[in-house]
Each structure stands twice: as C-alpha cells, then as structure tokens.
C-alpha cells in the first residue's frame with residue numbers, strides 16, 4: 001500500500017481530517033492531497049506569512065470544510081475546535097520550524113512546539129471522535145552525534161539548538177501521552193486513539209518562502225537577479241521532496257486506521273541514500289533546473305551552530321510499512337525548480353495536483 005494506492009485514498013475518502021499548520025509549506029500540500037483524496041479537511045493555523053505561500057496561491061483554504069485561524073498555544077480554543085469539528089484523523093504540523101529563528105525566539109519556539117503539541121494531544125484526549133493522530137516532529141529530534149550512520153527510531157532524543165531540542169521534547173511528550181493515555185494495551189477499553197510521531201528530513205518543494213532555508217534563499221536571489229549566497233555549503237542533509245514525507249504520513253495514517261495498535265510508534269521518513277548530500281549540490285541542482293543563477297560560498301566559521309551531518313535510517317518504514325522514497329535528488333530538485341518557474345503564470349492548485357500525479361507515477365526504489 002503506497003500513498004497513491006486506492007487503499008490509502010479509499011481509507012481517507014470522506015473522513016473528517018484536521019490538519020494543524022495548513023497555511024504552511026508542508027501543511028498546504030498535505031491539504032491539497034487530502035482534498036484530492038476526498039477527505040473533509042479542517043485546517044487550524046496562523047495566517048500565512050506571505051501572499052506567495054502555496055496555501056494562498058493554491059486557494060486550498062476555500063476548498064476545505066473549515067479554514068480556521070487559531071493559536072495552538074491556546075488549549076481552551078483547541079478543545080473547542082476539536083469539539084466542534086469532531087475530527088477522526090489528525091495531522092499535527094503546526095510549529096515554529098526554523099533552527100536559526102529558534103536562537104532569536106527560544107521561549108516562543110518551546111511554547112509553540114512543546115506546549116502546542118501537548119495542547120493538541122489534550123484536545124485529542126477529550127474528543128471522542130479521534131481515532132488516528134500523526135504528530136510531525138523532525139529528523140533533528142535525535143541527539144546529533146555527527147555520525148555517518150543514519151539515526152534509527154530507537155536512538156536517543158536530544159538537540160543542540162532550541163528548535164531541535166524542542167522537537168526532541170515533543171517526541172518525549174508524545175511517547176509519554178501514548179503510554180499514559182493512549183496505551184496500545186488499553187486500546188478499545190480505556191481509549192480508541194492510535195498516535196504516532198513522524199520524523200522527516202530537509203524538505204524542499206514549491207511554495208516554501210521560509211527564511212534561511214536553502215531553496216527559498218535560492219529562489220529569492222534568482223528572482224532578484226542576484227548571486228546565491230551559500231552559508232553552509234558543506235553541511236550534509238537528507239533532502240527530500242515535500243511529497244515524500246507526506247506520502248509516508250498518509251500511508252501511516254491509513255495503516256493506523258485499520259490496525260490501530262500495530263503502528264502507533266515513531267517513524268523515520270527520510271530520502272534515498274543518494275539524496276543525503278551537501279547544501280552546495282542542492283543549490284547547484286536548483287540553479288540547473290531553474291535555468292540560471294550563480295552560487296557564492298559565504299561560509300563563516302563563527303556562524304550559529306547547526307549540525308553539519310544528519311542522516312536518517314528508513315529501514316523500519318521500508319520493511320514494516322512498505323513505504324519507499326520515489327524521487328532521487330535530481331528529480332526532487334527538478335520538481336521544485338519547476339514549481340518556482342511556473343507559479344506566476346499557472347493555476348497553482350492544478351500545478352500542485354500535476355506534481356502529485358507526476359510524483360505518484362514515479363516507481364518506488366526496489367526494497368533492498
């Protein structure tokens with residue numbers, strides 16, 4: 001069963017699905033995909049940050065059952081929203097997701113990421129309709145040892161900067177709520193919630209304009225006709241197209257729906273091994289597929305600390321879910337550059353749907 005398979009869309013069709021963070025980069029793509037599958041989507045988030053965000057340009061908000069502005073730090077409001085819309089499936093993506101910003105606003109980062117996640121879990125706990133919850137953290141939740149081997153799901157949580165450590169803390173909170181309130185051993189007697197956490201790599205794709213992320217930085221420079229300054233050219237990251245982790249989240253949710261106690265754990269949804277490459281290579285591919293541009297190395301040894309090596313081991317998702325990455329780094333950057341070349345002149349909702357169709361037409365890498 002893969003995310004484009006009829007079994008996933010049949011499972012999600014007609015379901016009441018609540019997505020937090022739907023005005024953001026990943027959330028907007030997820031809502032488009034869910035909408036195309038026939039789910040009844042309710043979104044909860046803050047306002048989009050720019051009028052060029054994928055959420056705005058695609059108009060996905062107008063196609064949803066409800067498009068709500070609310071702050072996940074407000075526990076009472078979260079409970080009221082859940083009580084009103086009675087979701088069956090929850091995807092929690094809302095967060096302060098930027099490492100560098102987390103050095104500027106560490107307290108807000110923790111309030112949103114940790115307390116926000118707890119507020120969402122409390123709303124789930126007090127809403128009878130919820131059966132499945134997929135909680136999005138990150139590959140940065142692991143204690144980074146700059147090791148070559150990919151992190152596995154049982155590795156220790158940690159994090160150097162406030163963002164990474166807040167996501168490590170989310171993982172610990174999710175694990176605690178699972179053991180305390182959504183324990184698989186008590187499923188069907190004390191509760192009926194299956195809760196999992198998902199850890200993806202560095203996601204790229206159309207419609208992301210976040211500060212200090214490599215692709216938006218590239219596109220801003222390209223659109224301004226300026227050279228692209230690369231801050232950490234040698235940092236190695238597990239790059240993946242936005243549809244890769246989303247395909248994993250959707251597949252996992254469908255599996256959890258049918259077998260609630262079998263999959264309620266942590267899952268890595270990283271890229272193929274050949275997509276774990278330096279920042280410089282990704283920027284070069286974006287330039288190549290965009291059709292123009294020039295890269296400048298502006299690395300500074302005194303810059304803020306960011307992990308320089310981070311890879312994910314995806315054996316568990318491959319073997320237990322049958323999930324596979326579909327794109328290599330070149331396809332990933334080609335799809336991404338394509339979106340940014342076309343968004344000004346095309347219907348962005350259709351552009352996204354075409355990219356989803358193209359993505360799902362790529363065959364999965366054979367299981368090794």
Ligand SMILES: NC(=O)c1ccc[n+]([C@@H]2O[C@H](COP(=O)([O-])OP(=O)(O)OC[C@H]3O[C@@H](n4cnc5c(N)ncnc54)[C@H](O)[C@@H]3O)[C@@H](O)[C@H]2O)c1
Nearest residue numbers: 021023024025026045046071072093094095097138202203
């Ligand atoms: N983009 C990546 O490379 C990447 C990689 C791994 C994990 N993630 C995780 O995926 C999720 C989505 O990331 P993204 O890149 O789409 O981020 P984004 O910044 O584009 O979107 C964040 C969303 O969260 C919402 N939000 C933020 N604070 C909120 C609050 N207090 N109350 C309600 N909503 C709030 C925003 O309105 C927005 O809709 C995050 O949890 C992030 O940590 C992202």
